[in-house]
Amino acid sequence: MEFYANGISNDIGYMGNPNLATNTYSSLQQSSIESPISFNKKAQVSEFIPPSRLNSTSSPSFYNTTYNNTSIVNGQNATPTKNYASTSYSITPIKNNSNHRNYLRDSPQKIAPQDGSPPTIYSATNIHQENVGGTTYFYPQEQPTSYQNEETLPLPYSMTSMTDGYMYTPSPISSTTTNSHVQQTTKSFLSTTYFMSEDLRNSLLLKNEIANSVEDSSNLPIEVDNYHSLSLLEASSNLPVPSSTYKAIHSSTGIKYCLRRLHSFRIQSVKLMMQVIDIWKKFSHPNCVALREVFTTKAFGDNSLILVYDYHAGSQTLLSKYFTPTSNGYTPSVGSAFSGDARPFSHKNTLQRTANGPILQESEIWNIIIQLTCGLRAIHQANLACRTLDPTKIITDDKRLRFSFVGITDIITFDSNQQNPFQLVNHYQQDDLTALGKLIIALCCRCLQSVHSNQIQHSIDLISRHYSSDLKNLITYLLSPNKVKSIVEVMPKIGARFYTHLELLENHCDMQENELLKEMENGRLYRLLVKLGTINERDLHMDVTWSETGNRYMLKLFRDYLFHTVTEDGNPWLDMSHIVSTLNKLDAGTMEKVQLMSRDEQSVLVVTYAELKHCLDQAFNELTSFNV
Numbered sequence: 001m002e003f004y005a006n007g008i009s010n011d012i013g014y015m016g017n018p019n020l021a022t023n024t025y026s027s028l029q030q031s032s033i034e035s036p037i038s039f040n041k042k043a044q045v046s047e048f049i050p051p052s053r054l055n056s057t058s059s060p061s062f063y064n065t066t067y068n069n070t071s072i073v074n075g076q077n078a079t080p081t082k083n084y085a086s087t088s089y090s091i092t093p094i095k096n097n098s099n100h101r102n103y104l105r106d107s108p109q110k111i112a113p114q115d116g117s118p119p120t121i122y123s124a125t126n127i128h129q130e131n132v133g134g135t136t137y138f139y140p141q142e143q144p145t146s147y148q149n150e151e152t153l154p155l156p157y158s159m160t161s162m163t164d165g166y167m168y169t170p171s172p173i174s175s176t177t178t179n180s181h182v183q184q185t186t187k188s189f190l191s192t193t194y195f196m197s198e199d200l201r202n203s204l205l206l207k208n209e210i211a212n213s214v215e216d217s218s219n220l221p222i223e224v225d226n227y228h229s230l231s232l233l234e235a236s237s238n239l240p241v242p243s244s245t246y247k248a249i250h251s252s253t254g255i256k257y258c259l260r261r262l263h264s265f266r267i268q269s270v271k272l273m274m275q276v277i278d279i280w281k282k283f284s285h286p287n288c289v290a291l292r293e294v295f296t297t298k299a300f301g302d303n304s305l306i307l308v309y310d311y312h313a314g315s316q317t318l319l320s321k322y323f324t325p326t327s328n329g330y331t332p333s334v335g336s337a338f339s340g341d342a343r344p345f346s347h348k349n350t351l352q353r354t355a356n357g358p359i360l361q362e363s364e365i366w367n368i369i370i371q372l373t374c375g376l377r378a379i380h381q382a383n384l385a386c387r388t389l390d391p392t393k394i395i396t397d398d399k400r401l402r403f404s405f406v407g408i409t410d411i412i413t414f415d416s417n418q419q420n421p422f423q424l425v426n427h428y429q430q431d432d433l434t435a436l437g438k439l440i441i442a443l444c445c446r447c448l449q450s451v452h453s454n455q456i457q458h459s460i461d462l463i464s465r466h467y468s469s470d471l472k473n474l475i476t477y478l479l480s481p482n483k484v485k486s487i488v489e490v491m492p493k494i495g496a497r498f499y500t501h502l503e504l505l506e507n508h509c510d511m512q513e514n515e516l517l518k519e520m521e522n523g524r525l526y527r528l529l530v531k532l533g534t535i536n537e538r539d540l541h542m543d544v545t546w547s548e549t550g551n552r553y554m555l556k557l558f559r560d561y562l563f564h565t566v567t568e569d570g571n572p573w574l575d576m577s578h579i580v581s582t583l584n585k586l587d588a589g590t591m592e593k594v595q596l597m598s599r600d601e602q603s604v605l606v607v608t609y610a611e612l613k614h615c616l617d618q619a620f621n622e623l624t625s626f627n628v
């Protein structure tokens with residue numbers, strides 16, 4: 001068997017299997033690929049045409065119009081023209097006794113270092129020829145330093161481009177592993193190596209499902225200003241004005257938002273009100289749902305005011321999470337969070353007199369406190385007040401807590417006769433702190449009724465029995481009357497628990513970054529597959545041979561190598577790590593060689609991933625050039 005400079009054997013037998021030898025040879029005089037490593041050699045690229053496109057022979061053929069003595073070599077009698085004198089292709093002799101197509105687990109011989117140093121360029125003058133048992137091998141003789149002096153040889157892909165998102169990262173598990181036990185035991189490892197963890201995936205899928213769920217919206221307007229696809233999240237409201245909450249999609253961005261509609265709402269002074277709205281629109285904090293815009297609409301048949309907030313799929317209120325509504329339906333009342341006959345914590349709300357489940361772990365309560373005080377601190381430092389600090393206006397998506405409708409009370413209770421709409425802010429901030437204290441009591445007792453004045457002492461006794469003195473002291477501080485309190489003073493009472501919280505967050509960030517990295521890699525490989533998919537099997541401008549000739553033929557064989565490799569028994573060899581690592585090598589354009597075989601097993605092409613990458617880019621660019 002002979003291998004030419006381009007790696008093609010002149011022996012039809014595949015990898016030394018004489019049974020497959022039906023033709024004398026099949027040769028590639030000049031590769032149809034313009035190798036990235038030989039760009040500067042100005043070698044004209046010739047088109048490779050497999051024989052099926054030229055004549056009836058099954059073996060592929062190649063012709064070259066650029067080099068001397070060009071001939072079409074596709075028949076049984078043709079003499080191979082070993083015309084590699086002016087080329088720069090390297091040779092990799094391959095010895096493999098497998099007689100199965102694309103049984104290519106043996107790693108092709110590496111001729112270039114993977115450490116980023118420039119690969120060695122070979123020319124025919126330094127190709128060593130050797131005949132072993134009738135098989136002629138062409139070995140490249142290394143010229144380790146020659147390229148340094150050759151002006152024309154610098155690689156078209158520099159280290160900069162290699163680091164530009166195309167760095168080849170070897171697979172953590174060798175794709176050549178044949179030991180089935182090892183493969184089995186590494187299967188689960190591989191799935192977490194390449195893909196998102198099951199838990200995170202499920203939680204994201206659930207959020208996605210919730211975000212995309214479509215409720216009955218037959219009674220709702222098709223469009224409200226720039227928003228469409230409204231679906232009702234909540235019809236009733238405990239605000240002083242009738243209101244409803246909807247999920248909606250922004251018409252131009254497609255982003256989902258949470259719309260709070262204040263029914264039949266009259267604005268006394270648009271200009272003054274806009275000042276309040278603008279201040280809240282500028283306010284941003286991870287523990288507060290951001291207010292994006294406010295507008296009026298007649299789409300509902302009245303003068304509604306719409307407050308547009310970010311939508312956080314899968315969120316539920318603290319009320320529904322910790323204070324389970326009864327079957328009768330818990331209906332929080334209108335007015336300030338901690339006053340009125342039927343408020344969440346009202347003594348008249350008989351449905352909330354008993355605990356709603358087992359008491360919470362102290363760590364969980366501190367987690368809530370830390371997040372709420374984080375948000376509250378930012379609100380107070382912006383010279384604002386929350387004014388809706390009750391379990392119906394705090395949402396949670398299991399990890400994060402957010403004040404859900406910030407600014408809404410300032411808007412609803414807006415009085416245009418007041419010179420400064422924020423003149424009572426200090427007073428409201430004190431109310432916020434008291435409301436926080438009551439919320440903590442309710443959470444500790446798991447009962448909204450526990451904060452009523454005639455229950456408080458009893459509740460604090462219960463808390464002292466079950467929780468730390470730090471927690472009790474914090475509550476006592478927040479509820480202390482006749483004392484000016486500050487959110488800043490809450491921080492020392494939380495103490496070292498901040499560190500625990502920070503550590504958990506940082507671990508979570510690390511985990512998410514790791515997942516992101518995997519998905520970034522997957523996205524990169526996905527784009528490669530898209531490119532391959534758009535090229536393979538394509539007829540271009542009625543040219544049915546387009547994907548079967550030239551560089552595209554290499555890509556077809558590469559696709560087979562990637563997906564259709566078989567075991568020695570002829571069974572499909574399905575190994576994710578083979579696919580991933582092969583695609584990575586293609587993306588990086590490494591100098592490692594890969595052995596590709598035609599489906600009729602008559603031709604073997606030995607090419608570098610760099611060459612394949614070049615083929616892919618060239619073919620894809622050709623396609624995109626038509627896509628104007």
Ligand SMILES: Nc1ncnc2c1ncn2[C@@H]1O[C@H](COP(=O)(O)OP(=O)(O)OP(=O)(O)O)[C@@H](O)[C@H]1O
Nearest residue numbers: 233234236237238245258310311312315316317392
């Ligand atoms: N920004 C948001 N993103 C996603 N869901 C939200 C958002 N804000 C609120 N929700 C959800 O919408 C639903 C309705 O919220 P809403 O505040 O109207 O609840 P509520 O408990 O009925 O309070 P109210 O009595 O004020 O209506 C709740 O299930 C809540 O979890």
